Amino acid sequence: MSEFVTVAVDAMGGDNGAKEMVKGAVLATKENETVHVLLCGNQDVVEQELSQYEYDAERITVVPTTEEVSCDASPVMEIQKKKDSSMVVALKKVKEGSADAFVSAGSSGAILVGGQVIVGRMKGVERAPLAPVIPNMKGVSLLIDSGANMDSKPHQLLQFAKMGSIYMENVVGIPNPRVAIVNIGMEEAKGNQLVKETYPLLKECEDINFIGSVEPRDIPYGACDVIVCDAFVGNVILKLSEGLAGALVKMIKAEVMTSTRTKIGGVLVKPALKGVMSKFDTAEYGGAPLLGLKGLVVKIHGTATHAEMKNAILQCVDFTEQKINDKIQEKIQNQVQ
Amino acid sequence: MSEFVTVAVDAMGGDNGAKEMVKGAVLATKENETVHVLLCGNQDVVEQELSQYEYDAERITVVPTTEEVSCDASPVMEIQKKKDSSMVVALKKVKEGSADAFVSAGSSGAILVGGQVIVGRMKGVERAPLAPVIPNMKGVSLLIDSGANMDSKPHQLLQFAKMGSIYMENVVGIPNPRVAIVNIGMEEAKGNQLVKETYPLLKECEDINFIGSVEPRDIPYGACDVIVCDAFVGNVILKLSEGLAGALVKMIKAEVMTSTRTKIGGVLVKPALKGVMSKFDTAEYGGAPLLGLKGLVVKIHGTATHAEMKNAILQCVDFTEQKINDKIQEKIQNQVQ
Numbered sequence: 001m002s003e004f005v006t007v008a009v010d011a012m013g014g015d016n017g018a019k020e021m022v023k024g025a026v027l028a029t030k031e032n033e034t035v036h037v038l039l040c041g042n043q044d045v046v047e048q049e050l051s052q053y054e055y056d057a058e059r060i061t062v063v064p065t066t067e068e069v070s071c072d073a074s075p076v077m078e079i080q081k082k083k084d085s086s087m088v089v090a091l092k093k094v095k096e097g098s099a100d101a102f103v104s105a106g107s108s109g110a111i112l113v114g115g116q117v118i119v120g121r122m123k124g125v126e127r128a129p130l131a132p133v134i135p136n137m138k139g140v141s142l143l144i145d146s147g148a149n150m151d152s153k154p155h156q157l158l159q160f161a162k163m164g165s166i167y168m169e170n171v172v173g174i175p176n177p178r179v180a181i182v183n184i185g186m187e188e189a190k191g192n193q194l195v196k197e198t199y200p201l202l203k204e205c206e207d208i209n210f211i212g213s214v215e216p217r218d219i220p221y222g223a224c225d226v227i228v229c230d231a232f233v234g235n236v237i238l239k240l241s242e243g244l245a246g247a248l249v250k251m252i253k254a255e256v257m258t259s260t261r262t263k264i265g266g267v268l269v270k271p272a273l274k275g276v277m278s279k280f281d282t283a284e285y286g287g288a289p290l291l292g293l294k295g296l297v298v299k300i301h302g303t304a305t306h307a308e309m310k311n312a313i314l315q316c317v318d319f320t321e322q323k324i325n326d327k328i329q330e331k332i333q334n335q336v337q
Numbered sequence: 338m339s340e341f342v343t344v345a346v347d348a349m350g351g352d353n354g355a356k357e358m359v360k361g362a363v364l365a366t367k368e369n370e371t372v373h374v375l376l377c378g379n380q381d382v383v384e385q386e387l388s389q390y391e392y393d394a395e396r397i398t399v400v401p402t403t404e405e406v407s408c409d410a411s412p413v414m415e416i417q418k419k420k421d422s423s424m425v426v427a428l429k430k431v432k433e434g435s436a437d438a439f440v441s442a443g444s445s446g447a448i449l450v451g452g453q454v455i456v457g458r459m460k461g462v463e464r465a466p467l468a469p470v471i472p473n474m475k476g477v478s479l480l481i482d483s484g485a486n487m488d489s490k491p492h493q494l495l496q497f498a499k500m501g502s503i504y505m506e507n508v509v510g511i512p513n514p515r516v517a518i519v520n521i522g523m524e525e526a527k528g529n530q531l532v533k534e535t536y537p538l539l540k541e542c543e544d545i546n547f548i549g550s551v552e553p554r555d556i557p558y559g560a561c562d563v564i565v566c567d568a569f570v571g572n573v574i575l576k577l578s579e580g581l582a583g584a585l586v587k588m589i590k591a592e593v594m595t596s597t598r599t600k601i602g603g604v605l606v607k608p609a610l611k612g613v614m615s616k617f618d619t620a621e622y623g624g625a626p627l628l629g630l631k632g633l634v635v636k637i638h639g640t641a642t643h644a645e646m647k648n649a650i651l652q653c654v655d656f657t658e659q660k661i662n663d664k665i666q667e668k669i670q671n672q673v674q
Contacts, residue, residue: 137584147521150529184484184572192487192569216573217580232529235521236553236573243554244581247474248613255609262609268602272592276585 004036004059005320006099007313008090011041012068014105015302018042021105022049024309029059031310032317038063038099040090065089068106071302075109079117087111091118094295101296101316103287105304112148115290115297122325124332125292127152129160129231130299132288133172134241135279138222142168142177147235148290154198157181157228158205162331163291164226165208170322171315176209177225182233183213194230202228207331249277286315292328296320341373341396342657343436344650345427348378349405351442352639355379358442359386361646366396368647369654375400375436377427402426405443408639412446416454424448428455431632438633438653440624442641449485452627452634459662461669462629464489466497466568467636469625470509471578472616475559479505479514484572485627491535494518494565495542499668500628501563502545507659508652513546514562519570520550531567539565544668586614623652629665633657 011021018041025037036059039046043064067085069078082088087106091114093099104111121128129145144164145152161179168177181202183191188199190213202210214224216237256266287300287308296319300308348358355378362374373396376383380401404422406415419425424443428451430436441448458465466482481501482489498516505514518539520528525536527550539547551561553574593603624637624645633656637645
């Protein structure tokens with residue numbers, strides 16, 4: 001490992017393909033001088049995109065690959081069979097230690113499988129949770145696990161809480177982050193079996209600033225910094241938030257178009273509406289890390305453009321420079337002992 | 338049971354107390370001539386409120402009670418100990434058959450406990466789910482179970498689907514309602530253990546129009562009519578929707594106030610914003626029924642005013658006249674046999 005932070009990018013992943021992925025990578029190298037990007041993908045396509053930019057050739061390396069992981073096929077099969085796909089090759093760079101981190105806008109399922117199977121979990125980590133930041137009225141919270149591991153156990157949720165806390169403090173920059181578990185009421189006795197069993201573990205843990213339960217209605221108001229939940233519930237929170245915000249804005253727009261008076265008003269308030277919606281623009285927040293692996297694996301949206309790729313790469317630099325994995329290893333080992 | 342539909346109302350429940358509950362009851366008797374209301378509560382307080390209105394004295398009966406169920410104490414203890422509370426007395430009217438239905442804005446926990454313990458479940462019904470309608474872009478969907486039974490089993494979710502389907506068709510008036518299970522992806526193989534085991538039961542059931550999985554992001558767009566899920570997930574969906582809609586409107590308002598231009602626009606679009614938010618005004622939709630009991634138990638919001646109480650009472654009339662419980666009993670017996 002050099003003084004550079006090396007990020008292996010799946011240049012072929014996502015709905016927008018190499019064009020946006022390559023642009024994001026170039027912009028990241030311009031914004032941060034320690035970034036070295038390995039652009040894994042079809043050589044002709046990637047070099048064609050690169051030819052449009054001036055860039056530091058010492059910090060962008062093309063790694064030619066011949067295959068692409070499909071979003072429509074079984075993630076497990078894709079990862080097993082497509083050994084020369086841009087995703088698998090990029091993940092292997094992390095596994096081998098020739099890259100610190102991996103970013104892809106490709107198949108979410110394949111990233112989750114590939115992260116665990118190719119890069120592998122750190123010693124003592126039982127499951128690697130997906131932990132995106134989500135916007136709230138005051139800033140952002142970390143949602144962990146947002147969809148990686150179905151039917152997790154209480155002590156696994158405790159690991160998620162520790163990992164999320166370290167990430168939130170050191171990468172997102174929230175000192176002593178408030179950790180809470182998603183629950184249907186505030187009292188300790190509330191909840192389903194999983195929550196009832198997890199609550200005391202979180203309460204007893206000295207490594208985190210546990211503040212108790214968080215009710216879903218308080219999440220958008222920023223009631224806590226690290227939102228701990230099982231992957232099914234986390235995925236519901238993530239996807240419902242996206243869907244509801246989009247539907248509300250569509251409904252407001254439709255309603256505004258019903259009269260001349262409101263149409264004029266609509267033109268005037270447009271900047272305000274845009275201001276609010278930009279807070280919900282997930283591109284601003286980089287990608288969702290899969291924590292607890294021997295290296296950093298970051299999933300960005302399938303619809304990601306260059307901005308999200310750029311921010312995700314810069315996020316990898318913070319993660320690596322802050323030695324997040326060393327910190328996680330330390331806390332998890334304490335638990336294992 | 339007479340030709341009237343008799344609704345036992347907990348006149349002391351909720352944040353707004355007897356004033357709003359009594360007003361709602363009076364308005365319901367004026368709007369529908371088959372309604373007979375039993376106003377259970379402190380006699381002086383209820384009669385004082387009633388004295389402000391002209392009403393048909395044959396269709397409003399005061400049932401004097403001396404206690405009130407608290408929202409702050411254990412629901413089980415409250416129901417067991419406060420035998421002469423407005424809630425327990427009203428529930429007993431349903432149990433004895435002297436009322437068809439019960440409505441309360443009191444402690445949610447106590448209503449859930451009291452409904453199951455005092456009114457009791459119908460034969461073959463294992464668990465009584467709470468099933469409010471929630472708004473979407475096209476109309477409403479039924480969310481079942483939204484918080485009554487933690488850690489339900491697959492065949493219990495199948496019962497929820499049947500009950501919800503009957504309610505949606507006959508009370509809300511959606512013919513052949515589309516039933517879907519909340520999931521984190523559309524494929525049958527997706528989901529946690531509960532969803533994977535429930536999916537085939539729903540798919541095989543001939544009593545419902547099962548359309549597969551619904552992803553949370555599609556719920557606000559009205560992707561299905563009956564949303565089946567376990568109570569923890571349902572409660573997250575319900576509460577997060579309420580919280581997020583409120584937070585977004587607050588953020589838009591705050592952003593609108595930042596410049597003169599947007600302030601003027603804000604005044605002009607106000608009717609449009611109000612139009613959208615009225616769709617999210619839960620008072621419009623009556624209350625949340627607890628289905629599968631020997632009689633109808635309806636929970637309205639703690640913050641309910643007369644409008645919500647009135648609509649909930651009218652909803653009880655539809656429920657009773659449509660013989661929903663006979664229809665549920667038939668479908669559940671089919672399953673048991």
